[in-house]
Amino acid sequence: MVSLSINGMLVKVPQGTTILDAAKKLNFRIPTLCQHDDLCVAGNCRVCVVEQLGGRSLLAACATPVSSGMQILTNSLKVRAARKHVIELLLSEHNADCTKCYKNGNCELQDLSNEFSVGDHLLLDLTETKEYTIDRFSPSIIKDDSKCIRCQRCVRTCEQLQGVNALTVAYKGEHQKISTFEELSMAEVICTNCGQCINRCPTGALVERTYLDEVWDAILDPEKHVVVQTAPAVRVGLGEELGFEPGERVTGKMVAALKRLGFDSVLDTDFSADLTIMEEGTELLTRLKRALVDKDPSVALPMTTSCSPGWIKFIEHTFPEYLPNVSTCKSPQQMFGALAKTYFAQVRKLDPKNIVSVSIMPCTAKKYEANRPEMRSSGYKDVDYVLTTRELAKMIKQAGVEFRKLKEDKYDSIMGKSTGAGVIFGATGGVMEAALRTAYEIITGREVPFEGLNITPVRGMEGVRLASIKIEECKEEWSFLNGVELKCAVAHGLVNARELMNRVKSGDLIVHFIEVMACPGGCLGGGGQPIPTNEKIRKKRTEAIYAEDMSMELRKSHENPEVIGIYKEFLGEPLSHKSHELLHTHYTERVRY
Amino acid sequence: MKDKHVKRVDLIFEKIECRDVLEKIIDMEPDAICQEILESDLKGRGGAGFPTGMKWRFGSQEESSIKYIVCNADEGEPGTFKDREILDQVPGKVFCGMAIAARAVGAKAGYVYLRGEYKFLIPKLNEELAKFHRTMDEFNQNFRIQVRLGSGAYICGEESALFESIEGKRGEPRNKPPYPTTSGLFGKPTIINNVETLVYTVMIMKYGASHFKELGTKDSRGSKVFSVSGDTPKAGIFELELGMSVNEFVEEFGDGDTKAVQVGGASGFCVPRKRFEETIIGFEGVPTGGSMKLFNSTRSMYNVLHNYLDFFTEESCGQCTPCRVGCQQLLKGVEAVKRGDKNSKYLDELVKLAKTMKRASKCGLGQSVGNAFGSIVENFKEEIIY
Known part of the structure; x- marks a missing residue:
């Protein structure tokens, strides 16, 4: 000491x-x-x-x-003088047009200049003679250099947490700036759109590209039926933007608020998360069967999850040789989108051209994902607009909805029903756990051998986690799996994903199934979640996710009555022709400089 | 009473047989080498003046199987060009100094970080390096040296930025502590010395600490190589005994009309004529890494200051706020005063800002911008304003 x-x-x-x-x-x-x-x-x-x-x-x-x-x-006097100077210096280089800034009210520089009463600037305004770039090319991230204070948090985030290095420091002296490879736009460089940089930017230099006006226009257009889906992690984060403590669940209030905002149908991404488990679980078992029974050498194992669009873009750039290993399942957001303009339209007797599909996501990469050309299998753009958790909070404030006082409400039906398995998609290890709950039961007819269905070995905050589950006493059709030890690996944060993939590539690690979430902590630590974030906050949100799971009546995806219903009425069975058409996709190898 | 004249010395460029020194130090205990250097009171010749013996002793006390010796040859201070000459004339002595340091701390690898503009020296250095390695082989010593080339950034002369550069990263200073002797190049204990310092260690090991101490003053032992430039009939490189006053220096090198001397380059101090007599060139007065620039009455000190500020505005790494933005504010600020957009009182605000830069910047670059700024503004205020 x-x-x-x-x-x-x-x-x-x-x-x-x-x-x-x-x-x-x-x-x-x-x-x-x-x-x-x-x-x-x-x-x-x-x-x-x-x-x-x-x-x-x-x-x-x-x-x-x-x-x-x-x-x-x-x-001390010296400290005060220096600190005030530092703040003044930062402001002299900063486009301090706060009232027009997206981060007005949530800006660390603004708070400091307020604290230190930096009013009349004694120093010269350097912004007048400088040229700044505002990069609006990315569908997810806007990078405005005029607001940048060169703290390099974003650079460190991209390097240390994500291992992507899209952002880097360029030039020196007065020209020093945060830039990209060859100063290309954020849309052109190897960027996964994860938005972790946004989450750590103290000012408005990195913000999400917002689609608030487009969504309001749709809501206020009487011709349009606006469907909204909410991702699992939103319900454990939204509260933080609206005066609640980290870790407070606001599911019911959020649903009530969405209805007050004027969304015509308030539905749940957790439904399509459950559906993902049915498709992805079946896909995994099919791959295992082809490998073990048919001895098909072309089958790609280990299979990796595909829910995280940051991970998808990362693997497309970084490990394209492993693209056949990625589950062909679309993410829950995109499955939902494809069904909203087909199944939902059909049941609710709506013309899909009048449906506007909006999703509320803890994620900025989802904005990019919704814009991918392959995400139009309904014949329309499957998801029209993606808003972050932060943007939803903004909508609630704009509409004058007193969130705290709202009575809890329930999701609409159909496509609003979910299980605890769908909820835990929001935490790292959650997809793995949900898949195991269902797959194990399909194979053996018994529940997973973990107390209260809680598969704790796949939970936690370790960057890479390994777990295995021994399969015994299988049902007859799955007898080929008797005695097989199903090996799983979970990674969150792309720097950990890279480490895991390198271990797989080197042959050092042999597993069957890999879950990767691009963001630290999984979606609950996503780039679209409330700012600030840190491990303490992520742990609180994680606790909330598992508490939500425990509170659910149903906790296994295959028991979701609406999932059972959609297979009966519309899709037939997992991996059916229709499923393939609407719920599955393919991937593209991308540049690696 | 010391002889009141500038005294020339010939240690650095003296042609000696390095292998004799090497042979001698190889048989010495590492601690005895540190002790000899400590006793000499040799201080770093790059400008900062840290006692070399102490640095080596710290390095020798570190427990690590890997340690490095780095020769800082990124000579970038405006107005200094003596390391270039040393590397050109006596490269073998530089390597010899590194070998002594290696013996003293137990290092097996060394790097010479050479200023990018000195690329032309590489063939010569490599030739001399091959000879050096052959000698090391003969003595069964496994110390090896590599030459690494900088790319022109002034900041890479800052020791921790220099390490980053050798490691292949962007040259930006690190936080201190840890200091290089604990965690330097590749995170290992590292001794980093200026070219000239290393050569002096050779001469100290050759002639003994007491011989070296006969020169100079209590605070500034020995001699120093000066790069003399500006308004002088005798521009060039001179090895002189430390302890002379600026006046003595000007008598020797001035053109009879010297109004100011910039001691220590852009990051050093400007000494005006009225202070020539009282100012000692050395650690008790104004220290210098070698740069001595003389200005006569035809020079505008506004232009001199503007030039330095322009330099720093360009050469700040840009990492820390006081240095990156402070330099721009000082530059734009004196321009505004000169134009009359700001009144003369604004200079006082800028002096305060320069103080903050001195106190709050991350590395020596930002911390020393205020030296030139403060001393020029204080002594030549009317030239800045009018």
Whole structure:
């Protein structure tokens, strides 16, 4: 332990603790900008500078480990002067037209300049003579360099959490900026559209491309029947934007709010998550049969999940040789979209051309996914507009809906019914768990041998997790699986996905089924979720997801009555011709520079 | 009483037989080498002046099977060109100095990080390096050196940015601590010394610390190679005993009309005529990595300052706020004052800003912008305003 004093108060902390964390222990908050709990230390914004008595220069509290006998001042004259200067300097380079900014009200720089009352800028406005680029080419992400404060959080996110390196630092001195490979647009570089950069940007330099106006136009058009689907992770995140604590579930209030906003049918992506399990589970068993019984050498194993569009774009760029291994199932969003303009239209006697299909997602990559040319199997664009959790919160605020006071409501039917298995799609390991609950039962006729159906080995926050389940006493048609140990791997965060795939590629790891979610924590940590995010918040949302699962009447996808119904009335059976037409897709090898 | 004249010295460029020194140090205990360098009071000749012996001792105390010796040959300070000459004239002595450091701390690999513009030296260096490696083989020593080329960024002369550059990354300074002796190149304990410093260690091992200490003052032992430029009839490279005043220097090198000397390049201090007498060139006065620029009365100090600020605005790595934006504000600020868009009081605001840059910047670059700015504005205010 190291003893030091901060503002005259003594504190003991373990060796290696930063001054920032030591101060936190004494309830002194030191302002930061480039620091983020999920990322390595940068120490480049210099907002957190503190004074060490007897020291020549100030120290960056986030980057400096404590040493014994240190006497730190966090609010001395020198510190105040420097901090104010740093904020003024940042503002002098920043397009500070806050009222017109998408992040107005949720901007760390705005908060700081407010705290330090930086009113009349003494320094010169440097933005007048600079040229900035605003990149609007990506369907998911808008990158506005005029708002960028070069904290490099996005660069570190893209490198350390995602291993994608779409964003990088270019040039030096006054020309230094956050750029891309050869300064191509975000739409052209290897970017998975995951939006993790957006989630960590302290200002409005990286934001989602919003489709709020388009959705309002559709809602307010009497000709249109606007169908909305909500992803599992939205219900455990939305509250944070509307005054609730992280981890508070707001499913019923969200449904009520969506109805008040004027959506004609409020439906659930969890329904199509259950459907995904039926299709994907069957696909896995079929692949296993072809490999084990038919000894077909062309069958691609391990099979990987395909729900995460960030993961799909990543594998298309990075491991194209493994594209045959990716499940051909569309993501739940896109299955839902294809069915909304076919099955749903047919049952509800609607002309699909008058249906506008909107999805609320914790994700920015879903915006890209909905725009993929192959996502038009209904004959129309299957999902017209994708909004993030944050955008939905904005709609609720715009419409003046008092969210807190809303009575809980229920999803409409059809395509509104779901099980706990569909809900846990929102957490890393959830698709794996849901698939195992169903597949094991199909094979053996018995429930998975885990207490309360909770397959805990696939849960958690480890970057890569391995689990296996021994299959015994199979039903007759599955007897070829008797004694097989089904091996599974789960990864979240693309840096972990890359590690996992490299292990598979090297032959070091042999598994049958792989779940990958592009974002840390799975969808609940998605790029479209409320800001801020960190591991603590993601854990709260995870707890909420599993609590929601436990609260459900049904917890296995194959027991979802609407899923049973759609196979009976419309699709026939999993992997049927119709299923293939509407619910399955293919992938494209993409450039790898 | 010290002789009141500029005294020329010939240590750095003295042609010696390096293998004799190598043979001597190979039989020495590492700690004895550190001790000898410590006793010499040699301070780093790159400008910062950290005691070399202390640096080596820290490095020798680190427990690591891999350690590195890095020679900082990224000579980029405006107005300094002495390392180029040293590398050209006596490259063998530079490698010899690295071998001494390697012996002192227990390193097996060394790098010379060569300024990109000095690419023309590479054939010569490689030739000399082959000879050096043959000598090491003869002595059964496995220390090996590689030459790495920079790409023209001033910031890569900053030691931790230099490591990043060798590692193949963008040259940006790291947070300190940890310091290089604990975690330097590739995260391993690293001794990084300037070209000139390394050559002095050779001469100290050859002639002994006491011989070296006979030169210079208490705070600035020994001699130093100066790059003299500007308004002088004697531009060039001179090895001089430390401890002279700026006045003595100007008497030797000035053109009779010297109004200011910029000691230490863009990141150094501007000494005006009225302070020539009292200012010692050395660690007790104004330290320098070698750059000595003389300005006579035909020069506009506004232009001098503008030039330096322009340089820093371009050469800041851009990573930290005070340096990236501060440099632009100082540059645009003096322009605005000159134009009359801002009144002279604005200079006081800029001086305060320069102080913040000194205190709050991440590395030596941002921390030293205020040196030239403060000393020029303070002494030549009227030239900035009018």
